[in-house]
Amino acid sequence: MQGTEKGYLLNSRGDLSQIARNAANRALALGAQEVVASATEMAGIVMRARRGVFENAVREGAQFVTIRVFHRGRMGTATTAALDPDAIDLTAGRAIAIAQTVESDPDAAPADDEWLARSAPEIEMFVPSGLSAQDLGRIALEIEAGCIAEGEDAVRVGEAGAASVDACSAIAIGRDFDRSLIGSRHDLWCTALGERDGMMAQDSWSSTDRRLSQLQSAALVGATAADRARRKLGGRALTTRTCPVLFDATVAASLVHEIVRALGGHAQVRGATFLGGGIDSQALADHIDLLEDPFEPFGLASGACDGEGVVSLRRRVIAGGRVQGYFLSCLYARKLGLVPTGNADGPRNLHFTSRDRAEPLDAMLRRMGRGLWLTELIGGAVDPVSGAYSKAAAGFWIEDGEVAFPVQDITIAGDLPVMLRQIVAIGSDVHRNGAVRTGSVLIERMRVSGR
Template sequence: MNTITTGTFAADDSLQRLEQLAGISQRLLEKARALGASQAEVSCSEDRGLDVNVRLGEVETVESTHDRGIAVTVYFGQRKGSASTADLQESSLEATVAQACAIARHTEDDAAAGLADAALMARDFPDLDTWHPWALEAHHAVDLALACEAAGRADARIANSDGASVATAQSLSVYANSHGFIGRERSSHHSIGCALIAGQGDGMQRDGWYSSAIARADLQDPEAIGRRAAERTVARLQPRSLPTGQVPVLFAAEVARSLIGHLLSAVSGGALYRRASFLLDSAGTQLFPDWFAIDERPLLRHGLRSCAFDGEGVATRDSALVSGGVLQRYVLGSYSARRLGLQTTANAGGVHNLKVAANAGDLPSMLSGMGTGLLVTELMGQGVNGVTGDYSRGAGGFWIENGQIAWPVDGITIAGNLKQMFATIEAVGSDVDTRSHVSTGSILVGRMTVAGDD
């Protein structure tokens, strides 16, 4: 095999490339000003990565990537135009600015359009420890993937494999605007995963496991990932359904964060100003039990989504999203904030690191506390109505009796209403899944409808 690496940015090279991207952004802002734009903003990015996939002991794909992009947005008063390119030649950059200006001249005025307020721009840029590139050669990545899959397939009950993968990526980005703001970011992300199949014929079950982190040292060992994938897959063999009824439902940590995702969707500015959310006018109201809390920590060192500024250059800060069970604020960028008559919450581009406070122990202790009910480890489908909050999704997992796993469960639907589900959360575990910027343990909802065999 030819030697292929990620093309990882060396430490000095990455800083040099950031300065080059910063220089490009400044030239583009000057061109926009020269063409009559009253405001402008530029986003520049450059990404490098390596992605390897193997299956049944053979290499399937080896992909090395090197991508870049330049996006320009200009404002003529309150008329907006945007254009983008991946070509860094001066003629292409000039044409991109000209295209954005032409678009702006033909759009309608929008009272909420424009840059975020200049007074809100970030001025401090601490080192948040998000840059840990991995100089991974393709043959080494293949070896890691093969070792991961082999460890999983060592279990005689594993009949087949959907493969194993190893991926690494590094990203450089610059955001600048005509307020004089310029922000630079370096970030890395790595992952190893495996998906396996157990059983035969109609009795086949598929599951897997993966590890992801911003630093190679934080990843689980490939063999441990493979063994965990096998354990999870074999545990699903010979599933049963359940009679329809109402039972406590414990969402395992790896799926519990989807509940927080539904909350975020409902309190995001876009859903609110379109009046397409079941949580309209909910800021300041009690949505959860009085012990429940979610904090956003964008300045967390070594966090998966840490940054000193949001997608508009607004300074981020630690703040509560939910405190004492009460929704403290919405999730807003400047545009949605203006549409709602509010101020941005420095969430242009999304939330940063969310921490859901625990009030319970690990998963075994939560199972013991629940006694009898359903442990959900897999969710399927998109049966969530953002306007009404109605929730209905296919699910798989395990039936729990006397605090212990009794048998695997498949082919069921769990249903409820998110507002009611939030209000009846009984516990959040300490078994935090660290693979997401939404950091939560397992979440126990007191009662939901489970639809299976009657």
């Protein structure tokens, strides 16, 4: 069993804070004009089972220090996996040397003091499991048993796994800013293979949370994977048509990720975005909101600040379909003449919602009536400038609000600017996929083609 103070970690939060502070001080002493130093450790156990035995058991662990120095618009970064003073001195020297060789960018600098998260509240995210490798192995075997019991001989287990990981990161900026963050993450997953009359189909299911107590049961994870694989058996292609498409909640997060990329600083500065209308432009249907909440307790993407020390913001990125903000690091905020948003490491907990009444999945299918219920995106591309959208996909054809048959070997296509304005509804069947929570998303019409 692991202690509750550090979980699987070798260093305490205080240890890593001191390491980061020492690294910053050494870089300054060696001549750096400005410095951002961070110290990170992650550790945990991953167990995988197949056919009643442990197929793979891994005790994970990594630690590293990163030093980023700035001198008259020049930036140099170096990293070391060793935490001793000599290694940190060598790393600081390398960062300084790199900064002397690169071209100057007047916007390359640490966060301005007023941007730093000096008084942002702590967020509860650290609930170590205390599970041993044997404990996690037993859970993996329970997942596998749940899959086999549900599917009987028609379903085989590709892989069943359980993991528990703790991580801590500390940042030190200049001579007087220090901040740290510690969190846990626990995962259960299963991949299942269904077979019927010589045809095979594969699907998976998983459960992730920072609290072990909030995970789905091992048996349910396995059973859900089996059911998802079995229901795909007998899939067929469709003839080319234009029809409504319901993005299942498990894949609807992909639409949010496209919005995030389009509103990112890199895309906005270069004009490589299909959402280039600026703040307050109408980008989505007028009933759609996108809320970012970095302070959600136990959120998978929570954080009081980003890796630049910039304070996180609880805000509406989209309100009534109108753009209210971007996702900006310090560099791109300066280039746009704006303030950074605390997103140097990516978006925080995003909630994609409709102001209209949210309905459960079965009601969303009835509302669509006839069309494609999209449950899997297999590959494809999105043009970041035009928003031209084309993805290989699979799902179910719906007639009169009911599943008619599974669908495979199809491609869906459209233009994201149009698709986002044609969002008819967002369901109450909310699914969390990393940093994004959304229900199923119904789009008025898209092009569906057989492959």
